[in-house]
Amino acid sequence: MSLAPAAESDFQPSTQEELSRWLADNSTGPARPVFAVGGGTSTQFGYPSTVAGQTVSTTRLDRVIDYPARDMTVTVEAGITIERLQQLLATERQRLPIDIPEADWATLGGVLATNASGSRRLGLGTMRDAVIGLSAVDAEGRLFKSGGRVVKNVAGYDLCKMLIGSLGTLAVVSQITLKLRPIPERSAILWVPLSAIGEAEPILERLTSSATRPVAIDLLDRRGAELVSAKSRLSLPVNAAVLVVGVEGGVRDTDWQLRTVQDEIRRVQSGESHAVEAGEVDNLWSALTEFPVAIEGPVTFKASLLPSRTVAFVEQSARFGCAIQAHAGSGIVTGHLPGSAETVESAQAIIRPVRQAAEACGGSLVVMRCDDDWKATLNVFGRSTPATDLMRTLKTQLDPRGLLNPRRLFGDM
C-alpha cells in the first residue's frame, strides 16, 4: 500500500521553517489544498479529496533534535521512521512502547496523525500517553507549539491531544517530543487455542481479576489466527479461535506471570496453552503488529467496543468470514472482510450489521481501507454525533478555508 513519497510529492521541506514558509506562500492568493504525507502507509484512510492540490512530504524532516536519554524523553522531527526511532532508542535500552505496522515506512508524524496502536496498548498505552510536546504548522504557515519537553506540564491547552488522530486536517506536525519507557528485560506470550470463540468469554472475565498484569490480550478468530501464525512463520496450533496473552518484565516475574495465567485459565478452560519459545516471541509480536496491514480482502475495519462486548462481536464477524484481531482488554478490533465481498453491496452486507453491534454499545466502526469508490456507501466513519459538531468547530477555527487534507475526515473536515 506504500506510495513512494519521494517521487510523488510536490514539496519536501528539510526544516520546519521551510515547511512554514511554503505553507504561508501557498495560503496567499488562490490557495491550493495541501496533502501532507509521511511514509504513505495510511493514505488510503479517510475520504479522498475531490479537488487537486499539492502533496507535501515530511520524510526529509527526520532529524533527531534532542535525546536526553537519562530524562527518558526524545525530541525528533515528524518524518523520522518508527524503525529508525526505535533503533536509536534501543541503544539506550528505551522504546516508544507502541506496536506500529510497517515501521520501516511509517513516520512518527503519520502515526500521530492516525493514532495507530497495537496489541500492547492495554498495558503500555497509545500515542496520547506518549506525546508530551509538539510543533506544527497550520494552513497559513504559522509554526506553533504545544506542551514541552518535560513529562508533566499543564501550561495552556493540550493541542497535542487535539492533533493525535486528526489525520492532518488541522495542521502539519513537524516536531514531536515523546515520553519513553525502558525496554523490559523480557517479554513472553501465551498462545491459547480455543475450540470455540465463545470459550474466550470466561477466560477474559477471569483475567479482569488476574493476579498477573498482562500488557496484551488479543483474541483471534480462526482466520485471524491463521494469518498471524503464517506471518510469524512459527507453526502455532490454530483452532476455532486463539487467545494471546502477553506479559513483560523481569525474567523471574514474567516466568511467574506465565505460570499464573496458565493456572488461572486452566481453572475455567480445559484445553492446552502454549508458552511461546523465548526465541520466537519477537516474531509473534511482529506478526500481531502487522495484522492490520496483512491485507486479505477488499475492506479492513477498526471497531471500538466495550471490552465485554468483544467476544460476541468477534463471533458475529467470524460468521461473515472475516479475519479478526481483537485487543480484547481494550475493545479495539481490527477485521479484514473476506475476499468474497467482491462488490460494495456484499461488503455493505457485512459492515452494516457489525457496525450496528459496535454502535449499540456506544462504540464505533471505522473503515480503514477500501476502494475509494466504496467509501460513500460504506460510510467510512459511521454515524455522526453531537460531538462531531465540536470537531467541526476546531476545523473551522484552525483551517477555515479547508486547505489541509480537505474532506478526509468525515467527508467534510
Add this chain to the structure above:
Amino acid sequence: MHPSTTPADSKITPQVLARLVEIVGVGGILSAREELVVYECDGYTIEKNTPDVVVFPISTAQVVEIVKLCNQHQIPFVPRGAGTSLAGGCLPIGGGVMIALTRMKKILEVNLRDRYAVVEPGLVNVHLTNHLKGTGYHYAPDPSSQGACTIGGNFATNSGGPHTLKYGVTVNHVLGAEMVLPDGRVVEIGGPCEDSPGYDLPGLFVGNEGTFGVCTRITVRLTRDPAAYRTMLGIFNSIQDATQTISNIIGAGIVPAALELMDQGIIEAVEAAFHFGFPLDAAAVLLIEVDGLEVAVDDEARQIIDICNQTGAREVRTANSPKERLLLWKCRKQAFGAIGRLSPSYCTQDGVVPRTKLPEILAFIIAMSEKHAIRIVNVFHAGDGNIHPILLFDERDADQVRRVLAASDAILEKCIELGGSVTGEHGIGVEKINLMNKLFSEIDLAVMAQVRDGYNPSGLCSPRKMLPTAGACGMEHIERSTPGRRAAL
C-alpha cells in the same frame, strides 16, 4: 438569602435572581455578602473578588438553565469544585454567577468488567477510591488534596499526584465527559469505548481550566490495584545527593510508582505534626514507592536501595507494615498543612524541569533563598521533575512580600531556561497568566485563543483565565501585591 445585598451595578437584577431561585430552589443559592466571602478566592489567595451569586445545581438540566440565563443577560459565570485550586482558577473576575458543582457528587456507574466509572463532577476524588475498596480497582490520579478536591476540578486542571509518575495524570484516565458548553448546549464527548473517531475531544478538554464550559459528568478509567508495595525512605545529608539519586533512578530506567522529596524544613514541620520519627538533622528525605507484582517489587526495591547507597544516602529505611506505609503517605500528603507551624504565610510554587536538571534547580532555589533572604522549603513530585518550592514569609511585611514575588518569578523563569514549564499540575489560572508569553510565542497563544474562541466565543465562561489578553500582560485587572497565605488542608 438576602437579594437586597446585591451591588447596584451588578447584572444580577432582582428578576435574574428570581429566575435563578426558580432554577435551583431557595436552598441552592447564596447571595448575601457575608455568605459570598467564602467564595472570594480559592487556594490562591493573592487576588480576591466575590461573585454576585453562588448557585448549587443538582442536575445537568439546572446547569443548562443557569448557563442560558447568563447568556441571555451577558453575565459572566465560573464553575467551581472544591476551590482548592492554587492558581486562582475559581476567581470570579467581573463577579457574576459562580456555579458550584459540589452537590452533584453521585457515583453513577461502576463497571469493573469494562474498567470504568461514571461520576458527577462534584464527587471528591478520594470518595471514588474509597467506594472501590475491596473491588481490586482504584482511580489512579491522587492529588495531595484528594481528600477535598473534586473529580470535576481534576478534569478541569488535569491534576497529577504522587502516583501519577507511574500511572499518568488525569488526562490518561479520562475516557469521556458530558459538557454544558458556554452557550448552554449539552454535548457528550468520548465515552467508555476507547478511540472514538475524529479529534480527541476528551484529551483537549481535560485541562481547559473551566474555559470550555461546565463539566457535568465524567467517565474515568479504573486501574487494577497493585498486588504489592515496597515503600522506602532514603535519608540524605545533602540535597544535592538526594536530587542526584532521583536523576540516577530515572536514568537507570526504573519508573517507581512514586518518588517524592521532602527537605529539612518540611521534615521539621511534618515531624512536629505527625511524630513519624523523621531524622531532624537530615538535609532531605526521598519517599520512594515501587508497586506491582509480589515477585517483582523486591528486585526493584533492591535496585533502588543500591542506587541510594551509591549516591551517598545516610540510611534507607523500609516501611514494615501497611500502617507504617499509610503514615508515611499521610505525612507527605498533609505536608502543606504542617507548614502553618513554620511561618504566618507561605506561597507554594509549581514548576517543572527535566529530571536530570533537578540538582541544578534545587541549587538555584537555595541561591534565591539566600539572595532574597526568604526561607524556602521543598516538598515535591521529584520523579516527574515537578518542583514545589514553598516560600515562607509574613504577609504583613511589604518588603518580604516583594522579595517573595521576586524569588518566585526568578525560580519559574529558571525552570523555563532549563527547558521546563511554569506549571506541572496547578494550572495557569490567573496566577501565572503573565508567564504564558515567556513560555509560548505569540503564535502559540493565538492558536490556543482560536481554539478557546471556538467554544467560548463570548468569553462569558471563566473570563480572563489561562490566556493573556492580546497586547496586555493579562494582570492589569489585578493589583498583584501580596502572595497570600495558602489555605492548608
